[in-house]
Amino acid sequence: MGILSRASYVIRSKFNAILNRAEDPTETLDYSYEQMRDELQQVKQGIADLTTQKKRLEIQKRRLEENVEKHNEQAREAVQQDREDLARRALDKKKSKMNQIEDLEGQIAELQNTQDRLVDKKDELQNRIDEFRTKKETMKARYEAAEASTRVSEAMTGVGDEMEDVGRSIERAEERTEEMEARSQAMDELETTGAFDDALSDEDAIDRELEGGRTDREIDAELETLKAEFGKADADGADEESSAEADEAAAEADLEPSDEEVEAELEEIKQEENEGN
Template sequence: MGILSRTSYVIRSKINAILNRSEDPGETLDYSYEKMRDELQQVKQGIADLTTQKKRLEIQKRRLEENVERHNEQAREAVNQDRDDLARQALEKKQSKMNQIEDLETQIANLQETQDSLVDKKNQLQNRIEEFRTKKETMKARYDAAEASTRVSEAMSGVGDEMADVGRALERAEDRTDEMEARSAAMDELADTGAFDDALSDKDSIDRELESGRSSREVDTELETLKADMGKGSPPETESDDGETADVESSDVDVADEDVEAELEELRNEDDA
C-alpha cells in the first residue's frame, strides 16, 4: 500500500470514527424512513403520470372509434346515392382510423401492464416502509432505554464525563477552601504576634526596646508622683538642729508602707481590668 493510499485510508478511518461518535441512531433511522417515504412518493407520482398518459390514449381511441362509426354512415349513405367513389373514400378513412385504434390499443395495453407492475412494486415498497417504521420505533425505544440506563449507571459509578467534571470541580473547590482556611489562620497568627504593626512601622527592634524602656520609666515616675501627692510616698527625712537627719517613728513608717502597697495593688487591678 502506497503512502497516498495509506494516508487516504487513515483519513477515512478517522472521519468514520468521528461520524460514529457523533451519529444519533434515532436521527439516522428517521432520516432513512423519510428517504423511503420520498421514494414511495416518487413511485406514486410515476404511476399517476403513467395513468394520465393511458387515459389520453383511451380518449384518443374513443374519438377514433366515433370517426369509424361516422365513416360507416357516410359509406352507407354514399351507396344509397349510388356514389361508390364516396363510399370507397369513407371506407378507406374508416380503415385508417381502425389501424390507429389498433396501435392505440397496443400502447394502452402496454401502459396498463407497466401500471400494474408499478402498482405491485408500490404496494411492496409501502409494506416495506411500514415494516421499517415499526422496526425503527422499536429500535429507537431500545436505544433510548439503553442510553438512559447507561447514564444512570455512569452517574451512580461516577465514571461519566459530566460526573468526572463534577468530581474535579469538587476537588478544586476543596483545595481552594483548604488554601483559604490556611491563609486565614496565618493572617490571624501574624496579627496576634504584631507582625502587621511591625510591617507598617518604620522603627527597628532597638527603637521599640528603647521606647518600651522609656514608657516604663515614665510610668514609674508618674507612680511616684501620684504617691507623693496622696501622702503615701517614701518616709520623709528630717534634719535635727545639729544638721543630722532624724528618722520618723517606726510605727508611722509601717502604716505608710501598708497604705502604699494597698494603693499600688488597686492601681494594678485597674490596669489589669
Template sequence: MGILSRASYVVRSKLNAVLNRAEDPNETLDYSYEQMRDQLQEVKQGIADLTTQKKRLEIQKRRLEENVEKHNEQAREAVRQDRDDLAREALEKKKSKMNEIEDLEAQIADLQESQDRLVEKKDDLQSQIEEFRTRKETLKARHDAAEAETRVSEAMTGAGDEMSDVTRAIERSEEQTEEMEARAEAMDELQDTGAFENALSEEDRIDRELEQGRADTEVESELATLKGELGEGAEADGADETESESSESSATEPETEVADAEIESELEELRGDEE
C-alpha cells in the same frame, strides 16, 4: 410540504443531528425512513401520470371508433347512390382509423401493465415502510432506554456527565419520537382518506366530460341528418318496388291459371281411380 419548507426542515435536521450527535445516534434510521417515504411519493406520482396518459389514449380511441362508424355509414349511403368512388374513399378512411385504434389499444395495454407494476411496487414499498417504521421506533426506544440507564449509572457512580445532561437527552429523544409518530399518523390518515389516490383533479374530469358531450352532440346531429336522407330514399324505393310487383303479378296471372287447370285435371283423374 413545499420545497423551501422541506429544505428548511432538512437543514434544521442536520444541524440538530450535529449538535445532538453524542446523545442521538439514530440519525441514520430517521434519514433512511425519510428516503423510503420520498420513494413512495415518487411511485404514487408515477401512477398518477400513467393513469392520466392512459385516459387520454382511451378518449382518442373512443373518438376514432365514432369515426369508424361514421365512415361505415358513409360507405353504405354511397353504395345506395351508386357512388362507388365515394364508398371506396369512405372504406379507406375507415380502415385507416381502425389501424390507429389497434395502435392505441397496444399503447393502452402497455400503460396498463406499467400501472399494475407500479401499483404492486407501491403496495410492497408501503408495507416495507410500515415495517421499517415499527422496527425503527423499537430500536430507538431500546437505544434511548439503554443510553439513559448507562448515563444514570455513570452519573450515580461519578464516572459520567451530570444527571441534568441525561434528563435533557431523554427529553429531546421523546420530543423527536413524538414528532415522528405524529407525522406517521398524519400520513396514515391521508392515506385512509384517499388523498394520495386523487391522481386527476375534478376540473380535468369535468372538462373531459363536457368535451365528450359536445362530441356526442355533433355525432347525434349528423346521425339524425343521415337518417332523414335514408328515409326519403326508402320511400322512393318502396314506390318502385310496388310498381314492379304489380307488373310481375299481371304477367304471371295466365301462367298461374294454366297451372291451376292442370292440377284440377290431375285431381279428377285421381278421384276416378279411387272410385
C-alpha cells in the same frame, strides 16, 4: 504505507469518530423513514402520471372508434347512392382509423402493464415502510431506554463526561479552598510575629522590646497609684459610715415620745370625746 496515506487514514478515522459521536440514531432512523416516504410519494406520482396518459389514449381511441362507425355509415350511404368512389374513400379512412386504434390498444396495454407493475411496487414499498416504521419506533424506544440506563449508570459510577467535569470542579474547588486556608494561616502567623509591623515601621526588634518594657513600668506605676487611692477611700468611707450610724440613732431617740407626752395626749382625746357627747 506512505506518509500522505497514513495522514489521510488518520484524518478519515478521526472524522469518522467525530461523526459517530455526533450521530443520533433516532434522527437517522427518522430521516431514513422520511426518505422512504418520499420515494413512495414519487411512485404514487408516477402511477398518477401514467394513468393520466393512459386515459388520454383511451379517449383518443374512443374518438377513433366513433370515426370508424361514422365511416361505416358513410360507406353504406355511398353504396345506396351508387357512389362507389365515395364508399371506397370512406372505407379507406375506416381502415386507417382501425390501424390507429390497433396501435393505441397496444400502447394502452403497455401502459396498463407498467401501471400494474408500479402499483405492485407501490404496495411492496408501502409494506416495507410500514415494517420499517414499526422497527424504527422499536429501535428508538430501545435506544432511549439504553441511553437513559447508561446515563443513570454513569451518574451512579461517576464515569460519565458530565460527572467527570463535576469531579474536576470539586477537585479544583478543594485545591482553591486549601490554598486560601493556607494563605490565611500564613497571614495570621506573619501578623503574630510582627512581620507586617516590620514592613510598616522603622523600628527594629530591640526598640519594640524596650517600648514594651517602658509600657509595663508605666502600667505598674499607675496600678500602685490606683491601689493607694482606693486604700484611702476605704478608710474615709468607714469613718463616714460610723458617723452616719450615730446620727441615725440620735434621730431615732429624738423621735421616740416620753410617758408624760403620751398621758397628756390621751387626756386631750378623752376631753374631746366628752364634749362631743
